[in-house]
Amino acid sequence: MFPRPIEQTSPLGQWAYKIAVPVALVLWLLPLLGVALTSVRPASDLAQGNYFGMPSAIALGNYVQIFTDSPIAGYMLNSFKVTVPTVIGAVALSCMTGFALAIYGFRSNMIIFFMFVAGNFVPFQILMVPVRDLTLKMGMYNSWTGLAMFHIAFQTGFCTLFMRNFIKALPHELIEAARVEGVSEWQIFWHVVLPLMRPAIAALSVLIFTFIWNDYFWATVLTTSADSQPITAGLSSLNGQWIAQWHLVSAGSILAALPPVLMFFLMQRHFIAGLTLGAVK
Amino acid sequence: MANTVWKANQRSLAPWLFLAPGLIMFIVYVIIPIFQSMWISFYDWDGLGEKTWLGLANYAELLDDDAFYTSLKNNVIWLVLYMLALPAGLLIAIFLNQSIRGMRLYKSLFFFPFVISQVVVGLMFSWFYAPDFGLFYNLIESLTGQGIAILADDRFVTYGIIVAGLWPQIAYVMILYLTGLNNVAPDQVEAARLDGAKGWKMLWYVVLPQLRPATFIAVVVTVIGALRSFDLVSVMTDGGPYGSSRVLSFYMYEQALSEYGYRMGYGAAIAVVLFAIMMIFISGFIWKMWRDERGR
Numbered sequence: 001m002f003p004r005p006i007e008q009t010s011p012l013g014q015w016a017y018k019i020a021v022p023v024a025l026v027l028w029l030l031p032l033l034g035v036a037l038t039s040v041r042p043a044s045d046l047a048q049g050n051y052f053g054m055p056s057a058i059a060l061g062n063y064v065q066i067f068t069d070s071p072i073a074g075y076m077l078n079s080f081k082v083t084v085p086t087v088i089g090a091v092a093l094s095c096m097t098g099f100a101l102a103i104y105g106f107r108s109n110m111i112i113f114f115m116f117v118a119g120n121f122v123p124f125q126i127l128m129v130p131v132r133d134l135t136l137k138m139g140m141y142n143s144w145t146g147l148a149m150f151h152i153a154f155q156t157g158f159c160t161l162f163m164r165n166f167i168k169a170l171p172h173e174l175i176e177a178a179r180v181e182g183v184s185e186w187q188i189f190w191h192v193v194l195p196l197m198r199p200a201i202a203a204l205s206v207l208i209f210t211f212i213w214n215d216y217f218w219a220t221v222l223t224t225s226a227d228s229q230p231i232t233a234g235l236s237s238l239n240g241q242w243i244a245q246w247h248l249v250s251a252g253s254i255l256a257a258l259p260p261v262l263m264f265f266l267m268q269r270h271f272i273a274g275l276t277l278g279a280v281k
Numbered sequence: 282m283a284n285t286v287w288k289a290n291q292r293s294l295a296p297w298l299f300l301a302p303g304l305i306m307f308i309v310y311v312i313i314p315i316f317q318s319m320w321i322s323f324y325d326w327d328g329l330g331e332k333t334w335l336g337l338a339n340y341a342e343l344l345d346d347d348a349f350y351t352s353l354k355n356n357v358i359w360l361v362l363y364m365l366a367l368p369a370g371l372l373i374a375i376f377l378n379q380s381i382r383g384m385r386l387y388k389s390l391f392f393f394p395f396v397i398s399q400v401v402v403g404l405m406f407s408w409f410y411a412p413d414f415g416l417f418y419n420l421i422e423s424l425t426g427q428g429i430a431i432l433a434d435d436r437f438v439t440y441g442i443i444v445a446g447l448w449p450q451i452a453y454v455m456i457l458y459l460t461g462l463n464n465v466a467p468d469q470v471e472a473a474r475l476d477g478a479k480g481w482k483m484l485w486y487v488v489l490p491q492l493r494p495a496t497f498i499a500v501v502v503t504v505i506g507a508l509r510s511f512d513l514v515s516v517m518t519d520g521g522p523y524g525s526s527r528v529l530s531f532y533m534y535e536q537a538l539s540e541y542g543y544r545m546g547y548g549a550a551i552a553v554v555l556f557a558i559m560m561i562f563i564s565g566f567i568w569k570m571w572r573d574e575r576g577r
Contacts, residue, residue, distance in 0.1 A: 104292070
């Protein structure tokens, strides 16, 4: 173990550590706590200059108000409309591409693999003008379909990297044995490999969900109106309208952060496995 | 007949059939657009009408564009300061790598900032920095007698945004190192401990070498994160004050798509420069990954 386990130090040291960790946590999450508190602060507190103290009352009405006074429910719905198909699409496509690159030793295998990897790192701006143009031409501009199509394609790069490495680590004898039995390649994929990929599918699903939910750049490039914008772009435009109404901005922020945070808490182990790209086991 | 052809060639055709849907999507939406952007950067184009061939004129204009140099300079500052996420993340990981009760929950809470959208992070820090009542403003005021409106001051604005960006980035690096620390061989640490190694020496000579895979991924995601910075600049300052917090990704967007005029060609030229900078790093990463693959 590094560092030395705290149990081996003096009782005083152990106490100090047990106090230091929560204190550090509160300091670390200070911006988040500030916003969470503000989201339940009555508007009158802000008017009286009580910005960072304890709220004089818990005003859950702020959360009601953002739903009644703004299209935030629609923004949230749009986010789901973009995110869910993207997760399904990118994971489905990359199960297949990952399988192809991990199992078959054809000549251009490595080139294609590294094309996926490299493409995944490029700056979004080099894609912006042509992708916007393509989306316009396909009649998908300013709709969740156009946004989801791009996200599926782009995320396939990252997902392929992940899936390919995962399948590569599976025992190859399984596949050889199935081939000897005369099982077709598709059946090997469907009945032998796919059932073993469940942890990888779970990891990628939560990760892609978070990435896409939090995407802001493509939302601003490919959507323009409130009936198609996801929550990130929506929140940014609401921020422009709610000048100095920080209790509303805060409530909106907390709401926007909620789905990925829940997802993370429910699927924590998978999430972290995904983030480390499987390289750091 | 078709059946026998399939049977004979199944093994060589199958990979291409599995690859086709994903590969086609990726080529159409990612690979081809890279080259299209390069092509567009030689034109004057408003996104709708006819394109006019300009040759290298867009690039020549960049060389005389102060806003371009400001963005480029800010990108360098981003890149350098973002690297602080590595030592900071490692420090927190070491601090948290204990097994007291409730540690799992603490670790996840420390990781929180990364899960939150950068738009929300940007709004949080704007509130933190807000002049007159912001917590940070008041802190500076009580220390020096004079508050600083970070986001309205062209001397500090970029640093203020970078701090906001470092918050989730440190959380990401921390989780990479926590996972890495979990796999440090305990016998080697114990052996080194018997030899009298501790503290910095232990970290530097025994632990860090074993954390190399984690460090590699941390460097990759931090470099990419620094050069991709767009959300925070857009949300917190919209490039201001007077364009002083622009970075290349934001400046490109501004030129190509905002009210400053639809200069797609000029925007594409900026994107090509950013791409070229990023390619230096990408080729390095790919080269290392390629070598590791070969060595397997």
